[in-house]
Amino acid sequence: MINYIIRRLLWAVVLFIAVTVVTYIIFFIIPADPARAVAGKNPTPEMILRARHYLGIDKPVYIQYLRFLKRLVINQDLGRSFANRESVNSAVAKAAPVTASLVFGGAIAWMLVALPIGILSALRPRSLLDRASMTFVLVGVSAHPIWIGLIFSYFFGYKWHITPISGYCDAINPSVGAECGGPVQWAYHMILPWMTFAVLFAALYVRMIRANVLEALNEDYVRTARAKGAPEGRVVRVHVLRNALLPVVTMLGMDIGLALGGAVFTETIYNLPGLGRTAITALNALDLPTVQGIVVFSTLAIIIFNLVVDLLYAWIDPRIRLA
Amino acid sequence: MSLLEVRDLKTHFRTDDGIVKAVDGVNFSVEKGQTLGIVGESGCGKSVTCLTIMGLNPKINTISSGEVLFNGDDILHTSAGKLRELRGDKIAMIFQDPMTSLNPVYTIGAQLQEAVLLHRDVTKKQARARGLELLKAVGIPRPERRIDDYPHQFSGGMRQRVMIAMALVNDPDLLIADEPTTALDVTTQAQILDLMMRLQQDFGSAIMMITHDLGVVAEVADEVIVMYAAKVVEQGSAQTIFKHPQHPYTWGLLGSLPRLNADVERLVQIKGQPPSLLNPPRGCRFHPRCPYVMNICKEQEPQLLPVADHADHLQACHLDDETKAREAQKLLAGMMAEAG
Numbered sequence: 001m002i003n004y005i006i007r008r009l010l011w012a013v014v015l016f017i018a019v020t021v022v023t024y025i026i027f028f029i030i031p032a033d034p035a036r037a038v039a040g041k042n043p044t045p046e047m048i049l050r051a052r053h054y055l056g057i058d059k060p061v062y063i064q065y066l067r068f069l070k071r072l073v074i075n076q077d078l079g080r081s082f083a084n085r086e087s088v089n090s091a092v093a094k095a096a097p098v099t100a101s102l103v104f105g106g107a108i109a110w111m112l113v114a115l116p117i118g119i120l121s122a123l124r125p126r127s128l129l130d131r132a133s134m135t136f137v138l139v140g141v142s143a144h145p146i147w148i149g150l151i152f153s154y155f156f157g158y159k160w161h162i163t164p165i166s167g168y169c170d171a172i173n174p175s176v177g178a179e180c181g182g183p184v185q186w187a188y189h190m191i192l193p194w195m196t197f198a199v200l201f202a203a204l205y206v207r208m209i210r211a212n213v214l215e216a217l218n219e220d221y222v223r224t225a226r227a228k229g230a231p232e233g234r235v236v237r238v239h240v241l242r243n244a245l246l247p248v249v250t251m252l253g254m255d256i257g258l259a260l261g262g263a264v265f266t267e268t269i270y271n272l273p274g275l276g277r278t279a280i281t282a283l284n285a286l287d288l289p290t291v292q293g294i295v296v297f298s299t300l301a302i303i304i305f306n307l308v309v310d311l312l313y314a315w316i317d318p319r320i321r322l323a
Numbered sequence: 324m325s326l327l328e329v330r331d332l333k334t335h336f337r338t339d340d341g342i343v344k345a346v347d348g349v350n351f352s353v354e355k356g357q358t359l360g361i362v363g364e365s366g367c368g369k370s371v372t373c374l375t376i377m378g379l380n381p382k383i384n385t386i387s388s389g390e391v392l393f394n395g396d397d398i399l400h401t402s403a404g405k406l407r408e409l410r411g412d413k414i415a416m417i418f419q420d421p422m423t424s425l426n427p428v429y430t431i432g433a434q435l436q437e438a439v440l441l442h443r444d445v446t447k448k449q450a451r452a453r454g455l456e457l458l459k460a461v462g463i464p465r466p467e468r469r470i471d472d473y474p475h476q477f478s479g480g481m482r483q484r485v486m487i488a489m490a491l492v493n494d495p496d497l498l499i500a501d502e503p504t505t506a507l508d509v510t511t512q513a514q515i516l517d518l519m520m521r522l523q524q525d526f527g528s529a530i531m532m533i534t535h536d537l538g539v540v541a542e543v544a545d546e547v548i549v550m551y552a553a554k555v556v557e558q559g560s561a562q563t564i565f566k567h568p569q570h571p572y573t574w575g576l577l578g579s580l581p582r583l584n585a586d587v588e589r590l591v592q593i594k595g596q597p598p599s600l601l602n603p604p605r606g607c608r609f610h611p612r613c614p615y616v617m618n619i620c621k622e623q624e625p626q627l628l629p630v631a632d633h634a635d636h637l638q639a640c641h642l643d644d645e646t647k648a649r650e651a652q653k654l655l656a657g658m659m660a661e662a663g
Contacts, residue, residue: 220423228438229411318473
């Protein structure tokens with residue numbers, strides 16, 4: 001078990017270095033110079049040179065990368081933004097809770113939808129509910145989150161005034177001068193983003209859960225349970241669901257880890273200052289340290305969630321032994 | 324009164340291609356403490372017969388008719404709840420594939436305990452103790468340690484022992500065994516059969532042994548039914564079926580038994596495939612594969628009738644008695660010669 005975790009962590013280091021190196025390389029392939037943006041309007045070549053030195057991008061790429069790595073490992077410091085010299089650590093720390101609110105709330109929403117619908121439509125295949133849910137799956141998988149987001153905010157926010165149109169409120173410690181704050185306002189502002197974010201995943205999960213339950217229903221051990229005289233409700237609850245939902249745990253962990261890197265579309269539509277929108281803004285400003293900071297954060301999120309899923313899986317599935 | 328009496332049982336499945344008559348008018352009975360062997364090829368309806376008795380066919384597309392009397396009560400048309408109470412208590416079943424028949428995420432102890440608690444008003448501790456007792460009875464080594472293991476920690480033969488333990492845990496009157504040894508290797512097969520016979524003595528359960536292996540039937544059965552294409556073609560005591568087989572299909576099955584010291588290159592086989600039950604052949608269903616086929620076989624379906632002088636021996640074939648006696652003698656003599 002300890003060995004397994006050590007091996008996984010070593011892999012995580014390799015993965016981490018690979019991802020950050022690729023980010024650096026991509027950034028230096030882009031034919032644009034962040035120094036130009038920093039040096040002000042109509043800069044002289046000399047000013048640009050000074051700006052390059054100031055940002056630290058006059059050194060070769062590998063030196064820059066090693067300096068980034070050194071700073072990160074020794075001081076846990078992601079550096080300062082090219083665009084406004086703000087600490088990237090605090091920028092990520094500000095944006096991460098927004099994205100986390102969206103992702104975890106969204107995950108709860110899509111599971112609340114997908115579990116009952118997926119299970120019921122598997123238990124009643126070809127029923128009206130099943131057909132309706134398959135239609136929902138088709139629409140949910142095909143419809144783009146931007147479109148869904150626009151439709152939702154138009155009807156729920158603009159037309160019917162049920163929810164805010166966009167914006168974000170801190171649940172705890174709202175910054176001074178913020179328009180709103182507190183858990184209630186936070187949840188109120190997050191309703192539409194959660195719904196929007198959840199549609200695609202709800203559709204995918206309905207389909208997956210339905211397929212898993214259908215498959216488990218045909219397993220020999222389910223027939224054994226019936227032959228033992230177990231009532232149908234117990235057969236489904238104890239024997240079918242336990243097996244059918246095991247893979248869902250994996251999927252859920254991986255999807256949450258992935259989404260924590262930033263739900264770009266949903267954050268953009270609802271003007272949420274999360275990681276996705278911060279990354280987009282930083283990319284437009286050629287702000288490498290901020291982009292790199294978000295990449296570091298999302299890589300860590302994916303690595304951690306995958307590890308958690310594996311450990312959890314070994315615990316809930318007796319057939320899996322970590323070695 | 325017989326323990327189980329099946330009268331004119333028909334099980335039909337609605338499919339997209341039409342109605343599959345998987346069991347088409349089957350009659351038999353099982354006496355207390357006796358063993359009935361049901362023999363036939365894959366797809367002849369023997370498993371469906373069992374599942375119908377247990378009420379385990381998918382409800383959505385199954386049409387069953389006839390009567391299944393268990394201790395005199397019709398269990399084919401009873402409520403789902405009543406049948407559920409019988410299942411696992413008075414009637415238990417073990418299945419063909421022990422590798423997949425146990426739930427992989429629960430310990431065998433938990434699964435045994437569940438079987439007890441579903442039917443007995445006892446504490447978990449008592450249920451577990453009963454499970455342990457049964458694991459001992461089926462010969463699991465060191466059962467008090469193995470009871471908390473998961474199915475994947477057992478071999479196929481051991482898992483089938485666990486299945487048998489689970490089936491017998493409530494001391495059933497009838498044990499339905501659907502090809503219990505088919506998925507096991509030969510030495511394990513013999514052990515499992517021995518075990519079942521020994522437990523039958525101890526528990527006094529009647530057994531319905533479904534198999535395609537006449538060797539198994541010869542070893543365990545008191546009564547034998549030979550099924551072909553959803554119908555019974557021959558029925559009688561094991562003695563008569565093996566000494567005086569009347570139906571060409573039974574001859575075929577006997578002829579295709581592998582024999583160690585036989586001086587033949589290949590096993591004798593019954594030519595052709597079992598017919599589709601969507602569209603069974605007219606007349607005798609065996610006629611397209613029968614080496615003795617006559618014109619009447621193609622037109623008229625033979626009835627299951629008693630053999631002259633043997634009221635308990637039923638067969639459904641148009642051949643005249645002399646030919647049958649002659650051919651059966653030839654076949655048996657051949658087998659004896661090979662064996663000798």
